[in-house]
Amino acid sequence: MGYLLPWGQMSYWGAQVIVNLFSAVPVIGPDLALLIRGDFVVGDATLNRFFSFHVIAVPLVLLGLVVAHIIALHEVGSNNPDGVEIKAADAPKDAKGNPLDGIPFHPYYTVHDILSVSVFLMAFSAVVFFAPEFGGYFLEYNNFIPADPLTTPLHIAPVWYFTPFYSMLRAITTEMMYVLVLCVVVGAFLAVAKGKLPSLLKGGLVGATIVICVLLLSIDAKFWGVVVMGAAVIILFFLPWLDYSPAKSIRYRPDWHKYVYAVFVINFLILGYLGVKPPSPIGERVSQVGTLFYFGFFLLMPWWSKLGTFKQVPDRVTFTPH
Numbered sequence: 110m111g112y113l114l115p116w117g118q119m120s121y122w123g124a125q126v127i128v129n130l131f132s133a134v135p136v137i138g139p140d141l142a143l144l145i146r147g148d149f150v151v152g153d154a155t156l157n158r159f160f161s162f163h164v165i166a167v168p169l170v171l172l173g174l175v176v177a178h179i180i181a182l183h184e185v186g187s188n189n190p191d192g193v194e195i196k197a198a199d200a201p202k203d204a205k206g207n208p209l210d211g212i213p214f215h216p217y218y219t220v221h222d223i224l225s226v227s228v229f230l231m232a233f234s235a236v237v238f239f240a241p242e243f244g245g246y247f248l249e250y251n252n253f254i255p256a257d258p259l260t261t262p263l264h265i266a267p268v269w270y271f272t273p274f275y276s277m278l279r280a281i282t283t284e285m286m287y288v289l290v291l292c293v294v295v296g297a298f299l300a301v302a303k304g305k306l307p308s309l310l311k312g313g314l315v316g317a318t319i320v321i322c323v324l325l326l327s328i329d330a331k332f333w334g335v336v337v338m339g340a341a342v343i344i345l346f347f348l349p350w351l352d353y354s355p356a357k358s359i360r361y362r363p364d365w366h367k368y369v370y371a372v373f374v375i376n377f378l379i380l381g382y383l384g385v386k387p388p389s390p391i392g393e394r395v396s397q398v399g400t401l402f403y404f405g406f407f408l409l410m411p412w413w414s415k416l417g418t419f420k421q422v423p424d425r426v427t428f429t430p431h
Contacts, residue, residue, distance in 0.1 A: 110163040112268060113156060117252035122265050124159070125151050130278075133332040150258065186211070187218075191426050192357025201425065210426040246385070264387050272384025273377050274338045277403065279388060280396040281334035288401070289333075290322050337400065344407050351410040356419050363417030373406050 113124045128151065132142040147154030186196050186208075194200060195208040202208055212218075242248045246269045251262045267275045297318040301311050325333065356362050359370075380399045383392045 110159040110167065113151075113159045114163065115252060116156065116256045117249075118254045118256055118260070118262055119249045119252040119265070121151060121256035121258070122262055123267060124155065126265055128155070130331070130335045133329060133335055135328055135332065138332075188357070189426050190358060191360065191423060193423065193426050195426065266385045269381065269385065272382075273380040274341050274384075276380040276384035276396045277341050277400045278334040278338040279384075280393065280400040281330050281337050282393070282397075283330050285397050285400075286325050286330050286333065288397070290325050292401070293318060293321055293325070337404075341403065344404070347407070348410075351407055352414050353411045354414040354419075356422050358422070361420040361422050363419065365417060366414075369406070369413070373402075376402050 113120045128142055128145050131145060132138040134141055143149065145155075145158075146152070147158055189195070189210070193210065195210040200208055201210070236243060236247065240247075242250070249266075266272065297314055300306070300314060306314070354362060354366075359367065376399050380396060380403070383396045383399075386392055
């Protein structure tokens with residue numbers, strides 16, 4: 110929303126593209142896009158609405174999330190590199206009932222946070238004062254041109270931190286829908302054949318698979334691209350329920366798990382790179398494979414995260430000086 114406020118060429122046309130994505134929603138799409146814009150094209154009404162959301166509504170939501178985070182941190186406590194639950198019922202405690210492995214917030218976490226903030230501010234200041242454009246990745250050259258509804262930039266790309274998800278959006282084509290249908294069918298078949306499910310549940314799973322396949326093939330691929338782009342962010346919130354690993358810390362997981370995470374990071378960077386490039390046949394195929402791997406990493410996590418030989422997790426938090 111704040112990206113529209115400079116009212117430059119990329120701001121204007123980026124908002125035009127993003128808002129038009131909502132028009133792909135079946136039945137209510139065109140009316141929904143009109144409601145968001147406040148006009149038939151991005152204009153003054155859109156700018157006023159986005160300014161209000163950016164300055165008032167979204168900061169209030171973020172403030173609420175900060176409060177929720179502090180409450181959760183107070184109730185559960187911080188994690189540690191060993192992944193040991195220091196507040197568990199069987200965890201060692203002192204005479205007052207405080208965890209023996211707990212440490213005071215001050216000075217340990219205050220110094221830790223001050224260091225983190227200092228490093229961030231140095232990097233932030235270096236960008237702001239010496240490289241604000243950063244080769245066009247932070248401030249695009251086209252955004253220094255005032256918004257012109259009559260002139261479209263040659264290549265419209267989102268800001269760098271949106272490019273991986275934009276690449277997934279572009280990866281969902283009509284051809285890709287057949288691949289997704291195949292994935293749904295194979296997944297349902299494996300669940301029915303390998304899973305120990307009651308007959309009624311198996312029948313429900315088969316019925317749901319048929320309905321999903323019909324929806325995938327009957328609704329425009331543009332809509333499913335929007336769904337995939339949103340789901341790529343939302344799926345991160347389900348990580349605590351997707352990870353079935355008996356060990357929280359990477360220290361005590363099988364070594365090959367590290368390679369899976371490394372491939373995931375590389376895949377994400379490739380998707381980000383493809384998102385800033387103009388569409389091409391090769392880039393489209395690579396982004397489609399990358400999108401399948403991205404979602405496969407999370408959706409198959411309940412299976413692969415518990416595979417392998419895990420090391421013994423200690424009862425107490427261990428400390429090895431660097």
